[in-house]
Amino acid sequence: MSWITNFFSSSIGRKVIMSLTGLFLITFLIVHLIGNLQLIAGDGGEAFNQYAYFMTTNPLIKFVSIGLYTMILLHALLGFVIYFKNKSAKGGKPTARNKADVKWASKNMALLGTLILFFLIVHMGDFWFKMKFTDTIPLVTYDGWEPIKNLYQQVTITFDNPLFVVSYVFSMVVLGFHLWHGFGSGFQTLGLNHSKYNGIIDGIGKFLAVVLPIGYAIIPLYYYFVMR
Amino acid sequence: MKWNRILDISFSRTPSIYINMKLTLKVWRQKNSKAKGELESYQVEASEHMSFLEMMDVLNEQLIVEKKSPIAFDHDCREGICGSCSMTINGSPHGPQTGTTTCQLHMRKFKDGDTIVVEPWRSGVFPVVRDLTVDRSAFDRIIQSGGYISVNTGQAPDGNAIPIEKDLASNAFDAAACIGCGACVAACPNGSAMLFTAAKVSHLNQLPQGEVEKTRRTASMVAQMDKEGFGMCSNVGACEAECPKEISIEHIARMNRDYVASIFGGRKS
Numbered sequence: 001m002s003w004i005t006n007f008f009s010s011s012i013g014r015k016v017i018m019s020l021t022g023l024f025l026i027t028f029l030i031v032h033l034i035g036n037l038q039l040i041a042g043d044g045g046e047a048f049n050q051y052a053y054f055m056t057t058n059p060l061i062k063f064v065s066i067g068l069y070t071m072i073l074l075h076a077l078l079g080f081v082i083y084f085k086n087k088s089a090k091g092g093k094p095t096a097r098n099k100a101d102v103k104w105a106s107k108n109m110a111l112l113g114t115l116i117l118f119f120l121i122v123h124m125g126d127f128w129f130k131m132k133f134t135d136t137i138p139l140v141t142y143d144g145w146e147p148i149k150n151l152y153q154q155v156t157i158t159f160d161n162p163l164f165v166v167s168y169v170f171s172m173v174v175l176g177f178h179l180w181h182g183f184g185s186g187f188q189t190l191g192l193n194h195s196k197y198n199g200i201i202d203g204i205g206k207f208l209a210v211v212l213p214i215g216y217a218i219i220p221l222y223y224y225f226v227m228r
Numbered sequence: 229m230k231w232n233r234i235l236d237i238s239f240s241r242t243p244s245i246y247i248n249m250k251l252t253l254k255v256w257r258q259k260n261s262k263a264k265g266e267l268e269s270y271q272v273e274a275s276e277h278m279s280f281l282e283m284m285d286v287l288n289e290q291l292i293v294e295k296k297s298p299i300a301f302d303h304d305c306r307e308g309i310c311g312s313c314s315m316t317i318n319g320s321p322h323g324p325q326t327g328t329t330t331c332q333l334h335m336r337k338f339k340d341g342d343t344i345v346v347e348p349w350r351s352g353v354f355p356v357v358r359d360l361t362v363d364r365s366a367f368d369r370i371i372q373s374g375g376y377i378s379v380n381t382g383q384a385p386d387g388n389a390i391p392i393e394k395d396l397a398s399n400a401f402d403a404a405a406c407i408g409c410g411a412c413v414a415a416c417p418n419g420s421a422m423l424f425t426a427a428k429v430s431h432l433n434q435l436p437q438g439e440v441e442k443t444r445r446t447a448s449m450v451a452q453m454d455k456e457g458f459g460m461c462s463n464v465g466a467c468e469a470e471c472p473k474e475i476s477i478e479h480i481a482r483m484n485r486d487y488v489a490s491i492f493g494g495r496k497s
Contacts, residue, residue, distance in 0.1 A: 003491060011420075011460040012450055012487045082460050089459030090419035091352030095256075095267060096319035096345040100415060100469040107417050107464055185463040191485030193478045 012189075014078055019186035021075040026183060026208065028068055033215045040222050045152025046142055052151040056131060076117050083110040105181040112178040119171035126158055127151065159223035168220045172213035179209035246275035249335060252343040253287065255299055261355040261363075267345065276336040280323060281306060281313060283335055284346075301360040308332040308472065311407030314414070315360055316347040321411035321470045329409065329472045349414035353421070353457050364410050366456040367424060371408075373452035374445035375428045377438050390436050403431035405473040412467035412475075418459035422480050423467040425453045430479035433486055446483065447490040 007013040035055070038048040055061050105112065130136050131151055140150035158164050183205030187193065192201070251272050258265030272290065274283040281303050288298035304312035313330040317323035323333045338344065346360065354362040406427035413421050429446050432438030438445070461480060468477045 006451075007491045010450060010487075010491075011422075011454050011458070012484055013491070015460055015462075016484070016488060082462070086418035086420070086459035086462075089352050089457055090350065090417065091354075092350055094316055094319055094347055094350045094414075096316070096347065098319040098415060098417075098466065098470075100320065100466040102465050102469060106462070107466075109462060181463075188463045188477065188481050189461075189484060191481045191483075191488065193481030195478075 014082060015189045018075065018078055018082065019189040021071045021078075022182050023186045024071050025068075025075060026179065026186075026212075028071075029212050030208075033212060036219060037215065039152065039155055039219055045140075045150065045155075048152050049140060049148055049150055050142065050145070052131070053148040072120070076113065079110060079113050103181055105177040106185070109178065109181055109185075112174050115174045116171065116178060119167070119174070122167070123171075126164075127154060130154060155219075156223060156227070159220045160228065162224065165220040165224045169217045172217040175216075176209050176213035179212065180206065183208055246277060247273045248276055249274045249338070249340045249342075251283075251338065251341070254343065254345045255287075255359070256347045256356075257299070257359055258348075258356045260358060265356065265359075267347075274335050276334070278335045279306070279331055280315070280317065280333045280335065281331045299360060300358040302362075303331060306331040309407060311409035314349050314362060314364070314409060314411075316349060316414055318345050321349065321414040322409075322472050326469070327472060327474045329407075332472075349410050351410070351413045351419045351458075353419065354410060354413065362410075364408075366458070367408050367410060367421070369456065370421070370425055370449055370452045371428065374441070374449040375432070377432060378441060379437070392435060396434055400431050400434040403427045403434070403475060403479050406431070406471075406475055407473060409472060411470050411472060413458065415466040415470035416459065416461075417464060417466065418462055420461045420467075421453050421456070421458040422461040422483070423471060423475060423477065425449055426477075426479040426483035427475050429483045429486060433482070442486060443490040443494040446486040447494060450483070450487050 008017070035051055036048075038051055039045070041047050131149060131154075137149040137151060137154050139147040140153075141147045159168075184202055187201045251274060253270045253272055254267040255270060256265050257268045270287055270291075272283060272287045274286060278286070281301075284299065284301060291298045302312045302314050304310040306313075308329040308331060311329075313322070315322070315330045317330065317333070322328060322330045323337070325333050325337050348354075348356050348360045349362045349364075351362075353366050354364055357363050404427075406424060408424060410421075410424070412423035413419060416423075429449055432445060433442045463477065463480075465477060468475065
């Protein structure tokens with residue numbers, strides 16, 4: 001079985017894992033955004049709370065979420081490994097700055113990723129942890145339902161604080177830059193590079209890098225400026 | 229006007245009439261791989277028609293006259309095909325002109341009065357031998373691990389015996405244009421040698437003569453590249469931008485494909 005360990009410890013193997021986990025996390029971002037946009041549906045949180053209940057109790061979703069946590073950890077840990085290995089491979093930095101025409105995001109993926117990880121810890125502490133492991137979230141009852149946790153109300157409380165709103169919006173800008181490089185880079189690492197479809201990959205990547213962060217940022221902004 | 233100017237007697241090989249640039253050079257001086265290097269400033273007079281290396285020659289002659297140690301730098305063919313010259317000029321490997329080696333870079337790309345910073349290739353895997361000369365033998369070991377095709381010796385085969393489609397031949401030739409200078413490693417913020425290795429792998433793997441050893445070649449060249457301690461590619465694209473032969477990172481994608489195929493197919497071990 002040494003070929004498996006060889007693959008995971010090789011440079012290209014590590015990058016392939018990085019790209020597969022990254023692309024999976026992008027699909028999660030799309031699903032998560034669609035679910036969260038129910039927060040601004042204007043129904044007092046009924047649809048969102050019922051969706052949140054489903055997402056935390058359905059066994060299939062529970063199973064998939066274990067995969068998701070693994071992907072996040074793998075992507076982050078491997079990212080740190082790659083960063084430090086590359087730093088030592090580079091040795092001393094040049095005295096004069098290289099002005100090659102490359103994307104700023106491409107050279108700063110580790111910094112952007114670290115900021116996103118920091119955001120994730122705060123974000124999961126705010127909602128995921130409180131929803132799953134505490135009883136601080138008040139209950140709400142809808143017609144034909146047992147009382148369920150009112151996560152919607154928790155969102156209102158969090159986004160009442162301008163500090164949270166600013167840090168959420170900032171983190172989404174960071175996410176945008178991370179995706180600006182990440183999506184296309186993932187395909188290149190997997191060897192999917194051809195003049196026939198490079199333009200399409202690039203276009204989709206840039207579209208997602210703009211639309212996903214804007215979609216997410218709308219939520220705290222809407223709560224702070226419109227709903228209050 | 230100085231007397232030597234009037235009589236056109238020059239201390240350098242360049243007739244003084246052509247001298248039209250005064251430059252400040254900040255050059256990396258380092259005694260050996262263990263010594264701590266630093267930038268040292270020099271004044272040099274040059275002509276816009278000189279190549280960058282000729283300007284360095286003038287500076288070295290000046291240093292010799294002053295009984296100082298000349299600057300060590302690699303050079304050989306001086307026509308852009310050998311891959312010897314290796315200077316990072318103002319942060320760019322091979323200087324500001326794209327698709328050009330240092331020897332083919334001319335001083336007309338600079339302005340009179342410019343300050344130019346000249347450094348060796350920066351990479352943990354290329355130790356500085358002296359000044360601007362670095363040890364690039366890691367590349368030789370990557371080539372030795374698979375950058376060849378195995379054929380029986382004998383008479384040269386007929387050039388047209390194996391038909392190869394034009395597009396394929398052109399693409400393989402684009403990769404084969406790699407002169408192994410190491411600018412990709414110097415340009416990469418990760419110190420990765422993926423463009424070099426990919427160019428060699430892609431050149432041979434695409435052609436029928438090289439395809440037979442494709443799996444083993446890709447696996448062993450990547451393994452050697454990792455063993456040397458080069459960084460991991462994060463698709464920044466600085467290598468492609470600085471490569472004097474303008475080799476595309478599409479070759480890296482091809483090597484990635486061939487590598488994954490070599491791991492999940494290939495021999496059982």
